Amino acid sequence: MEEDEFFGEKTFQHFCAxxxxxxxxxxxxxxxxxxKDCSEGYMCKTQFQMKPGTLVSHPGTSAHVQTCLPVEEALELPPDDFEVTETTAGSEVVKYEYHVLYSCSYQVPVLYFRASFLDGRPLALKDIWEGIHECYKSQLLQEPWDTITQQEHPVLGQPFFVLHPCKTNEFMTPVLENSRKINRSVNYITSWLSIVGPVVGLNLPLSYARTASQDE
Known part of the structure; x- marks a missing residue:
């Protein structure tokens, strides 16, 4: 990693690899x-989740609670222990597509994403905001670096939501400076994605961080 916080596309691809x-x-x-139409590439992942706010009931409880379980885990629960109420489970399953691209303008990675129900109906921006945890919402409204907007995917040419990258360098600089102070190498993509991903429901297993330490 270069001494400053900027890095080129080749370095981006190396970290992604x-x-x-x-x-x-x-x-x-x-x-x-x-x-096929250009030399650009991107990192991507698809996952399924229960729509935020899905009401579920558990035996022995009188109140409904919101589920934050990944759909794979939620649907594996025995029928006696997990019952989706008001709507069927299938109508509340949401498909999320996360794409990590390199921004030539900002010289940083950018997180694009979109979400839709299994029948193809896309989630609107208001649905995305409703799904964001309260601990992030106040910061989203005050800090422009992670404001969610809708833009055209630079490679696919399709509408995607995006976390604006204008201040990525600002919050990544302390991470890189600290790693240099303790003489520890970091994977920029891992560190960056662990910060921005949880805002939109994307969490990294801790093994990514452990792997970086082992490689060192």
């Missing part, structure tokens, strides 16, 4: 895709 290597080892679903 290392990230995907570990993803394949733990079957986390990340892969690298390229377009």
């Amino acid at each position: 290392e990230f995907i290597k570990h993803s394949q080892q733990i079957s986390d679903g990340w892969e690298w895709r390229t377009s």
